[in-house]
Amino acid sequence: MNFDAILEKLINDTVGQSLGHFSSELALCVTIVGLLLVRLVSLDRWLPTYWVALLGAIAAFGLAACQMKQGGATQFLFTGLLVYDQFGIFFRLFLLLFLVLVIALTVISGIPDNEDGPDFYTLLLGATIGMMLMVSANNLLILFLGIEMTSVPSYVMVGFLKGRKLSSEAALKYVIYGAGIAGVMLYGISLMAGMLGTTDMSLIAERMHLLLSPEADGADLSVRSNAMLRTVVLASLLISAGVAFKLSLVPFHFWCPDAFEGAPAEVAGFLSVASKAAAFALLVRFCLALVGKDSGALSEHVYLYLGVGLGVVAAITATFGNLAAYSQTNIKRLLAYSTIAHAGYMLMAVAAMMVLVNSDVADAKLKAAGALEGLIYYLTVYLFMNLGAFAIVAFIRNQILSEEIKDYAGLGWQAPCLGIGMVFCLFSLVGMPPFGGFFAKLMIFKSLVDAGYANPFMWVVLAIGGLNTVFSLIYYLRVLNAMYIVPRPEGSPRVKFDFLPAGAYVVMVTLPVLLTGFFPYFPDRLSDTASRVANMLISNF
Amino acid sequence: MSALFAANSLGEFLANNVSERWGLALAAFIHAFILINVFALAPLIFIWLERKVSGRIQDRLGPTRVGGRFGWLQGLADGGKLIQKEDLVPAAADSMLFRMAPYIACIAAFGTFMLLPFSGGWVAVASDIGLFLLVAILSLEVLGIILAGYSSGSKWSLFGGMREAAQMVSYEIPLAITALVPIVTVGSLNLVEIAEMQTSTVFLDGWLMFNNPFTFIAFFVYFTVATAGCKRAPFDLAEAESELVGGFHTEYSGMRWSFFFMAEYAAMFVVSGLASILFLGGWNTGFGFIDQALAVTRYRGALELAAIDPETGLYLTNFYLPSFLANLFGMVVFVSKASLLVFVQIWIRWTLPRLRIDQVMMTCLKYLIPISCVLFLGATLWPIGVLHFAERSTVMPFFEPIQNKIERLKGVAQKSHDDAEEERAEQDSPVSDVKDERPAVELAPAVASAPLGSEGSK
């Protein structure tokens, strides 16, 4: 095969196949350049830059939606660097929908003024591209690249209010922890890539299987396997430290409250949903890639250990998040701890999936897909309820210039739209029955029950999850207590909220929370999609 | 320096005659010795030149006292004076860094001579990424300056160091981009190859500067940026004596002070040499008939050197005198081109007033970077357009792809080499006797121990 033939093949592969499937990311790239050009020719005096960003995001969303509709089989893009499957498309769609909503929120709340708009939206779009790489990564390099592309713009966004002491402190803490963990993670990647001789995640699965299967190579297997296994375990621990940092799981959660408190509410909302969703998608892919598809005796054990380990971390994270949230006085900090707790709940789904996927329980694959379905459903509902909460915090901040819970006194009566929206969001976050959060939690708990048959420890995790749900009610209610029960202090000016556009936005975001709870059609539709996506991934795997 | 020593490299030559281990060490030592001594001389000459030129420009005579009418010993006399001076370290300085800084600057500037070829094959390290490595090492000089500025414990020095840091970090970008403009034209980072490709057909047409309009402009941009990169006037903000006393070297005296200037003049020569390799034909004179003849001779010499004994599979080491002379001539041409550019830098220094720091930064960020980007883009697109045009028209016969020309010349050299071989084979039949006397070297001795797994399957 001569050079020209290979080059032609490469061009065919890139232009003919990959670029088309990569179109939504490209749309975002083009939008970034567009934002720069708009400022270069001073068009931003007449045309507010958020229109450019919004248009680009909607275009990207449309492209992703087309891909979703087309469906199609799993294929590998760019000579195997990215994997293109239903799971990836779903998460891209998810991220882009969220991006559109966040841009709309920033337009209404006006946190980047028109002068800083191009900078802010460039960072926002850049981070989103990174997340989209994360969700479809099939190579350890892309994994690292995606995480860096997500993190580095996030650091700047957290410090976006550059004149504020809090903001700069938050950004500094975030960047220092983030950069450190990225380095640790890279070291893990280097060990894993060196051990397995490849950075390709599908090859990693194969070679892990070789490594774990006892009949691989005759002589002194135990010694060889042992040392090699230890290296791989060390490497995957270091890598998962990086992912855990993005997910704010417990030993690596410390950045989260500080960063959220210092950052504008819009940015905090973006980080709490988008970067978690991308990191979960990555975690699922990485966990599945790690152990390989064929079930040998040894690999089954590894799955089990991995699942139980994740379960332990999940239980600790949820408990810690809820306990720490209890004593908070700042609403953003409270929501940050609630984010940590929710990451714990969602991690329970991943743990259940890992325990189930290669177990000897009947219909193991189906049940594993169920756990994944729970995760996807939970993330979708979480998008709306968490974004709703942060949006309301941003709107209230614009009026009363405070984010302390005690300053929310009596606001529920003065701004009924925001108040009711907050009630819906918080109740859904707790997991109260008629809201979407209830069904989401139910699905995860159900898969935990299933997983319990494979390993009874998962029932312990389930119990801890249940207890946490009850406990979390207390601190969410404290916010509502402040908004409705405590009277507005004498002499404080009456707050006026216009329905348009802030109220309308709140309605738009909280409506899905309601719909996913009240009307069975929507959860069915959503859960159909989720289960399709989940089954696709598990069966392919 | 290969052809200087009747072997593919000095290391091989010594490895033959001494031992492999010590041969390499000796070769490294000799290379370093030659480089440092030859190029410590260059700054001396340029410092004298600077004084002379500035004198003339200011309507003075310049140095006349030491060394006859032209004062040519002035540089040496300066050196002697500086060595005798007391080596002061201010009380407020961080003495370790203060002492270290001049060496860093010097090592970076002199280190680049490793990679600078002086004629086809006369280069200490013939790296495939020569240009990249050279620019990388050159960029380390700034570290010495910054550390000097910071460790002096004086505010003037600090200001000088900060300015230098800001200026150098900014100017490295257009420097690298404009250096890439000829690279995209010839498609190689190897400095020897780049220069060899500029063999002219008629007159000056091979020089990359005249290859297309973008390289033409790129030369001037490169030269501006390189002048700034050596912190020469009008960009010498780091040592602006009218504002900062002496900038980063305010607190230095004696030999350490002179190290900075050795480094500066060495860097001037390096960037000028690079300019002449990248744009001005390197060691090619520009006259087609001379260049082509010399190139053929050099290729022939390389072939002689690379000849392999068919029986033993070892390198024969033939020495080919015409090639040696051609290289020597090339070196003279190259050094004179580079010196001319150094002269221009000196000339500019004594003609133009110094810019303000904000003007320096603005020139770079607002003008030079966009210009260099446009040039880079243009130089990338140009061949596509020209090839398209040249295929259909007979107007521009000299747009022959460079590679073809080189191949043609190499073919001529190969032919003459083969002819000579045949002739030799006819003349002396007992070939083996002759060969035995020649030193033979094992293949690729520098390749380190075999990689892991090589004993596995084979």
Next chain:
Amino acid sequence: MDIGLNHYLVVGAVLFVCGIICMATKRNAIGILMGVELVLNGANINFVAFSRYTALGLDGQIVSLFVIVLAAAEAAVALAIALNFYNNHLTIDVDRGDELAG
């Protein structure tokens, strides 16, 4: 003793651990960043060594190239944030940033 893969891996590990200690103990934000650079370099040595001695091949070198570029980008942002912190707090001591707690 022939120099092999393990020798380079040990150098990488030393760099990694030095970086970790540096990040853990320094209070100057820029000092912490230097620790990060050390950690990244430790990983990079691993990559290049694996590229030379194992089947990872050129991939290792390419990853290390990307890491160098990404590290430069990260350093630029981290430095901008540190300067911003300095402008607001008039110190670069990380421990002085204590307003976010709880």
Next chain:
Amino acid sequence: MTGEQFLFWLLALTTCGGAIAVVVSQNVVRMAFWLVVALGSVAAIYFLLHADFVGATQLMIYVGGTIVLLIFGVMLTASGPYVKIKTSPGDMVIASGVGVLVLFLLIGTVTAVDWKQAHRSLVGNEHAEYPPAPAAGYNKSNPSSGNTARPIGLKLLGVSLEDTDPTRKDAQNLSAGYLLPFEIVSVHLLVVLIGAGYLARAKRRVPVGADAVVETLAAPVPVQVGVYAGFWRRAAAMLIDGIVISAVQVPAALLMGPLTEPPSNAFVCVSSLLIFLYLAGMESSAYQGTIGKIIMRIAVTDTYGQPVSFLRAAARTLSRYLSGFCLLFGYFMALFTKRKQTLHDLVAGTLVVRRK
């Protein structure tokens, strides 16, 4: 001890020593210096590992770029001449204790692996040799001699040198190419640049009140020479000229031979000369412009509004090539230069104005 061994131990010493010195030293500038030592030695280690390109990149970007940036940051944030924000000894002891443990863990784990065997069993033999054993003679593109620039460049495209080897059977599949990260990293760098720039710069100030007045006063008053001809009008003039010229040239060319063949050199030279004379001559004549310019009611003047000399018009005509060379950018400059000058106007010092 061979050369490689000696170099390795030397570099290992400077690398590890530099790194430890970074940890131990309390002065942040000294830390930076030791970091330079450590990272510079890492670059040398890369050369030792036959990864020249990575080594050069390390020198250029890390040592020459990133560290300079860090030192720059140190200077900007220095409260006194030497910042000493000391670590408490207790922290140091604990951290180094834990660090040493981690080090032993890492080294113990990593060195226990028999890499050779591991790769043979995991990867299979056919790939296990890297870099390939040196071929006969000096091979420029052979990665084992450290010349990795070409292989890396090809690898970024997804082509490895083994793929182009016709003897390999499995060469049908592309190996992993890194085109995507190579391109997407540029987007990342752009985003990061914008972000860092945003944090570092002061807010753009909109002039209000007194400031606005001062700014307006400070702005230079443009010299009114005439009404400058706009871009479209000039483009139309050029179009007309083009038609006029080809109206003469095409029939002439037809006389010389069929149009399908490339014209002879002599014809091209003569017609170029004639076109040059037409343009320069008309512009320096009393008409002050070519036929197209006369029709479009515009004229060429010098910067004082006077008719131009032939020499100036010739310079203008010649520098039209300059405008054309830079992808017609020189012409488009009329869109945004202050006096609607193109590049060749700027070079020749001319203006194009509307006729009265």
